[in-house]
Amino acid sequence: RWGDLACPTMARVRALADLAPAEGKAPSPVAAEAAFWRWLQWRLHLQMLETSQYAASRRVVLKGDLPIGVDKGSVDAWMHPRIFRMRTNTGAPPDAFDPAGQNWGFPTYDWEAMAEDGxxxxxxxxxxLAQYFHAYRIDHILGFFRIWELPAGTTTGLLGRFRPSVPLWxxxxxxxxxxxxxRLCAPHITLDVLHETFGEDLAPLAARxxxxxxxxxxxxxRGADTEDRIEALFGGGGGGGAGSVGGID
Known part of the structure; x- marks a missing residue:
């Protein structure tokens, strides 16, 4: 995902955003854009700080929202990959609200690695966050105790498990x-189930x-054994239909 920036150091990060490097060195190709985002975040910080202080002076309490996870493409995941389980997704199990469960796409935490530095x-x-808010709501606070963890390659919340959990031996x-x-542990399907879904299109699909x-x-x-691979074969759910998978008509 990150190419030659997969293992960043603070010196490398500073160099990326340095608009005036030492004599004889050219600025990074992304220096101007990086400087803009640094400036924008600094302005947002000042505005939020001013707002919070004004609210406090008027005896108004600000309550912020703290999501339990961060995006895999975030600066946090880039700078601190060892504290995230990057080959997992976080979500919620199937329930009456959503029979397919939920897949939020961000990685779960490696709590053991996090514990090493307190x-x-x-x-x-x-x-x-405490600079701006007097209180905050943690979205999915249960994630501090157990989380619905999904393996890489999933797009729904069906194939997860709670982590941590007590295993059955x-x-x-x-x-x-x-x-x-x-039968209980290895993923499989039967012809009856496939026939209910695909009807007359079953034979070419099953063969392929x-x-x-x-x-x-x-x-x-293999090649159709994860949810994201299946979606790719079906054109990402873009309306190809059951009869147009991988060149099957």
Missing amino acids: YAWWRRRLRV REELESHGVWDFD LTEDAGHGRLRLV
């Missing part, structure tokens, strides 16, 4: 008479995108 990133984040399941672990998994079950072939 959660310094979170402390800085809260200190910055194979021995525990066997002690209760459970033996068909592949599935393979036999035994015991009357099918599994998706």
Whole structure:
């Protein structure tokens, strides 16, 4: 994602935004744009600070909103990748509100890595917000205790699990008479389910995108085995329809 900027240092970041480098050195190609965004954030900081101080002088309390996560393309994820689980997404499990669950797209936190420096990133984040707000609402505060974590390649909230969670061990399941672990744990589908969805288009789709998994079950072939790959095959849900997948008519 970041190319040759994947491992930034503070010196490198400063150089990117330096409009007047040392003699004999040319400014970075992005220096002017970086300087603009620095200036804009500084102006916003001053305006928010002035607003907060004015509100306090009038005995008005400002309440801010703090989302639990940050975008994978954010400066936080760029500068501190080790405290994020970048190959995951955060969301919410399926429920009556949304049968497909929710996939918010931002990474979950590596709390173990954060603990190594006493959660310094979170402390800085809260200190910055405290400059402007007298109180703040943490959107999805449950995320501090457990989060619905989805693997890379998902676009819905169906395939997640709570993290942390207490696992079920194979021995525990066997002690209760459970033996068909592949049926319970390995992703698969049956022809009946496919037929309900695709009808007459089933045969070419099944031949192209599935393979036999035994015991009357099918599994998706590599290249169609994640939600984002399936969306790409279907043209991103752009109306290609069930009969126009990967050149199938």
